[in-house]
Amino acid sequence: MKQVIALFIVVLLFTLPLFAQQPAINPAPTPAPVDSTAQLRSTPDTIPPAVQQKGRIGTDGTPRPIRVGSSVLTPEGGSETLASDTVQVTAKQEAQIRKIIPRKATIRSLILPGLGQAYNRQYYKIPFIYAGFGVMGYLFVKYKGLANQAEEGYRLLLYGRKISDKVYEPVDSVVIGTQIIRTTTGAKAGYDLYRRYRDLNILLSVALWGINIIEANVAAHLKTFDLSDDISMRIEPRVLPVPGAGFVPGVRVAFTFK
Incomplete structure (x- = not known):
């Protein structure tokens, strides 16, 4: 009996896998490894030829840049950012600016006020100059x-009004401007005051002439000021020697003028 049971168990162990449930879908095979950077390396870093032909070739056959916002695309895939603080001048404006010579503007303003401003093509300044004069x-x-009037009044109060060669009539008061003066002291003070104001206006006129000359010279220099890339400011790291502390890191600001 025991032998029959053992034989039955062995047969059962060998037949159970035959009745087990098979999977409905076989698993997909594992894909072969692929280099993910191959596609990026194979992509050219340039503008497509269609875009180059359409956007970069001008009517004269010369290449022209493609502007995107404040940048300029180049055929090699790079870009140049346009400087927003750079003044763009045309060739005609450049030719007109270069014709201005500060020395000529200075000499002309020295000869005649306002002539230097006219040479600089700043005609709106001329009325202000002549209004001051x-x-x-x-x-x-x-x-x-x-x-x-004050000088004549002083003489009348001091000597009187002349009637004949040897006869003078005393004068009690004189009129200077809108004031009535009764003493020689008041007449002398009025004369000194008005003479001082007269001389001051002469000095102010000379000063205005000089300002006119200086302004013409400065304006001519500003109109011929170089706006190219030759004038620049660079900030560079630098090691600076400090007494007692050795060398310390610092910043160097370099200005380039040409």
């Missing part, structure tokens, strides 16, 4: 007349 001229004439 007009005010100075008006005040000079005004105070010169008052000074002459």
Whole structure:
């Protein structure tokens, strides 16, 4: 009996795999390893030829840049960022600017006020210059007349009004401008004051002439100021010697003028 049972168990162990449930879908085979950077390395870092032909070739057959925002694309795939603080001038403007010579502007303003400003093509400054000279001229004439009245009034109060060669009539008061003066001291003080104002207007007129010359020279230099890349400022790291501390890191600011 025991032998029959053992034989039955052995037969059962060999037949169970035959009745086991088979999987409905066989698993997919494992893919072969692929280099993920091969595609990136094979992609050319350039602008497609269609874009180059359409956007980079001008009417004269010369290549022209493709502008995207503030950058310029190049055929090699790079870009150049346009400097936003650079003044762009045309060839005609450049030719006009280079014709201005500061020395000529200075000499012309020295000869005649406003002539240097006209040479610099800054005509709007000329009326202000002559308005200043007009005010100075008006005040000079005004105070010169008052000074002459004060001088004559001083003589009348001191000696009197002349009637004949040897006869003078005493004078109690004189009129200087809108004021009535009764003493020689007041007449002398008025004469000194008006003469000082008269001389001050002469000095201010000379100063205005000098300012006109300096302004023409400075404006001519500014109009011929070089706006190219030759003028630049560079900030570079640098090691600086410090007494007692050896060498310490620092920053070097370099200005380039040409």
